Amino acid sequence: MGAVERAGQLLMVGLDSGASRTSLDALVARRHLGGVILLGGWTGGTEGVRATTRHLSALASAEDTAGLGLLVAADQEGGAVQQLRGDGFSRMPSARVQDQGSPGALTANATRWAEQLRAAGINVNLAPVADTVPTSIGRANGPIGQYDRQFSSNPDRVARMVGAFIAGMRAGGVAATVKHFPGIGRITGNTDVTASGITDRTTTTDDAFLEPFRAGIRDGVGLVMVGSAIYSRIDPGTNAVFSRPIVTGLLRDRLAYDGVVITDDVGKARAVAAVPVGERATRFIEAGGDITLTARASTVPAMHDAITGKAEADPAFAKQVQAAATRVVALKLRMGLAHCP
Numbered sequence: 001m002g003a004v005e006r007a008g009q010l011l012m013v014g015l016d017s018g019a020s021r022t023s024l025d026a027l028v029a030r031r032h033l034g035g036v037i038l039l040g041g042w043t044g045g046t047e048g049v050r051a052t053t054r055h056l057s058a059l060a061s062a063e064d065t066a067g068l069g070l071l072v073a074a075d076q077e078g079g080a081v082q083q084l085r086g087d088g089f090s091r092m093p094s095a096r097v098q099d100q101g102s103p104g105a106l107t108a109n110a111t112r113w114a115e116q117l118r119a120a121g122i123n124v125n126l127a128p129v130a131d132t133v134p135t136s137i138g139r140a141n142g143p144i145g146q147y148d149r150q151f152s153s154n155p156d157r158v159a160r161m162v163g164a165f166i167a168g169m170r171a172g173g174v175a176a177t178v179k180h181f182p183g184i185g186r187i188t189g190n191t192d193v194t195a196s197g198i199t200d201r202t203t204t205t206d207d208a209f210l211e212p213f214r215a216g217i218r219d220g221v222g223l224v225m226v227g228s229a230i231y232s233r234i235d236p237g238t239n240a241v242f243s244r245p246i247v248t249g250l251l252r253d254r255l256a257y258d259g260v261v262i263t264d265d266v267g268k269a270r271a272v273a274a275v276p277v278g279e280r281a282t283r284f285i286e287a288g289g290d291i292t293l294t295a296r297a298s299t300v301p302a303m304h305d306a307i308t309g310k311a312e313a314d315p316a317f318a319k320q321v322q323a324a325a326t327r328v329v330a331l332k333l334r335m336g337l338a339h340c341p
Contacts, residue, residue, distance in 0.1 A: 001066045001325065001329075002066075003308055003311055003312065003318075003321075004031075004032055004304075004308055005032045005065075006311075006321050007031075007311070007321065008031050008033045008034055008065070009032070009033075009034035009325045009328045010285065010307060010324055010325060011034060011291065011292055011300060011303060011304060012033070012034065012037055012071060012073065012262065012293045013027065013036055013293075013294055013297050013300050014037050014040075014265075014267070014293075014294065014295035014296070015037070015052070015056070016040040017038070017040035017041055018040060021051065021052040021056070022055070023297070024036060024056070024297060027300055028065070029059065031300055031304045032066065033065070033070070034071060034291070035070055035124070035293075036056050036070055036071070036072055036073070037072075037073040037074065037075075037126070037295075038052070038053075038073070038074050038083060038084070039075075039083065040083070041085070042083055042084045042085065042086075043085045043086050044086050045085075045086030045087030045088045045089065046086070046088030046089065046116070046119055047088070048086070049084055049122070050119070050121050052121075056070055056072055056121075057069060068332050069332060069335075069336075070337070071123060071124050071175075072121060072124065073123075073124035073126055073177075074122045074124075075125075075126045076125050076126075076127055077092070077127040077129055077149060078094055078095060078097075078127075079093060079094025079095065079096075080147040080148070080149070081149060084117070084120065088116055088119065088120065089116050089120075090116065094148040094149065095128070095148065095151045095161070096148040096149075096150065096151070097148070098151065098165075099161055103160050104164070106161055106164040106165055107167045107168040109168065110164065110165045110167070110168020110169055110171075111167075111168040111172045112168075112172070113172070114168055114170075114171065114172020114173060114174040115172040118172055118174055123174060123175060123335060123337070124174065124175045124177065124222065124223065125169055125175070126225060126262075127165065127169075128151075128161070128165040128166065128179075129144060129150060129151070130159075130162050130178040130179060130181075130212035130213050130215075130216055131179070131180060131183050131209075131212075132150060132152070132153060132154070132155045132158050133145040133185035133186075134153055134186065135153045137185070137188070141184075141185055141188060142190035142197070143187070144184060144185055145185065146190075150185060155209050155210075155211045156211060158211075159211045159212040159214070162178060162212045162219075163215050163216070166178075166216060166219045166220070166221050170220070175331070175335055176216075176221050176222055177223040177224065177225050177262065178213055178216035178217075178223075179224070179227065179264065180226065181225065181226045181227060181240070181246075181251060181261075182210060182213065182226075182227075182234070182246060183207075183212075183213070184200070184227045184229050186200045186202050187229050189271075191228040191264065191270070191271035191272075192265065192269050192271075193270055194270050194271070198230055198271055199229070199231075200229055200230065200232070201232045202233070203231050203234065204233050204234065205254060210255070213251075213255065217255055217256070217257045221259070222260065222331060222335075223259065223261070223291075224251060224259065224261050225261075225262050225264055226240050226241050226251070226289060227240050227241070228241050228263075228264055228271040231243075231246065234246055234250065239271060241272070241284050241287065241289065242280075242283040242284060242287055244286065244287045244288060246287070247261060247284075247287040247288035247289050248287060251288070259327060259330075259331065260291060260327050261289045261291070262291040262292075263284055263289065263291070263292050264293065265293055265295045266280040266281075266284070266292060266293065267293075267294030267296035267299045268294075268295045277299045277302040277306075278302045278307075280292065280294075280299075280303065281303035281304075281307055282306050282307060282310050282317070285307065285320050285324055288320075289324070290328055307321060
């Protein structure tokens with residue numbers, strides 16, 4: 001795999017429900033992209049989603065994607081965050097409601113939800129939410145608590161339900177993702193829409209709220225998503241996605257996670273708007289991350305050029321790109337999306 005192919009494997013781009021299913025074809029081919037996420041609310045049921053994912057999956061080729069299949073992802077948490085709906089998709093309750101049942105019941109439900117995703121051609125679910133929202137903040141937590149996206153205010157309970165959700169996804173043949181590391185339950189601002197109120201002044205490197213992420217790692221989760229909040233007691237002033245103390249020091253070293261790390265959206269998110277587009281990808285890789293997710297397709301060329309350009313100029317960065325691409329390929333091998341020669 002060449003440098004441009006490696007860079008492409010480290011990018012996931014959004015396809016909006018209102019866009020043509022062919023709108024990303026040239027981008028996937030020219031930039032050798034490794035993944036696509038369906039965004040914007042797909043309400044036409046399995047048939048419509050499957051037509052799109054079948055087309056996307058067919059874009060994979062030896063020439064354009066180094067023979068690697070695409071990660072085709074969706075945000076299918078439940079409640080307010082369920083991107084795929086309609087015939088063939090159960091209406092999923094919010095995590096707060098999911099938490100009212102037993103872990104075993106959640107695993108059974110998540111297995112069914114995963115089978116529905118799989119039938120629609122989705123192989124990655126950007127769920128479950130492993131964030132814990134303390135009762136003292138509750139709905140004042142803009143990204144999670146406001147929408148009942150958390151299982152519980154007790155991190156031990158969150159950890160059990162995270163494990164149950166992951167087990168169901170695995171049983172249904174879909175890779176799960178724990179998010180938003182190291183937790184966005186203690187902030188007020190939503191990093192998607194604001195750069196204000198996004199500093200967590202409480203979380204530390206041995207915080208109890210890390211337990212749901214630790215549980216997900218222990219349970220073999222496919223991916224870990226890093227958020228864009230700032231943690232003043234870990235790496236003051238730096239968004240988590242750009243923080244080596246958080247991505248490498250905490251997640252990879254302290255929590256011993258050696259799998260794929262993906263960003264929350266850094267294409268449209270206001271929390272990182274001040275960072276030049278290309279640097280959003282290179283700084284994430286420098287921090288120890290792998291896949292940069294962008295909801296805005298127009299940002300892909302700048303991100304891809306930044307990765308390839310910096311890798312050519314900086315041997316140390318090139319090694320980081322190589323390591324990141326290797327982790328992505330390893331995940332795809334486990335998912336049946338790649339084959340050893």
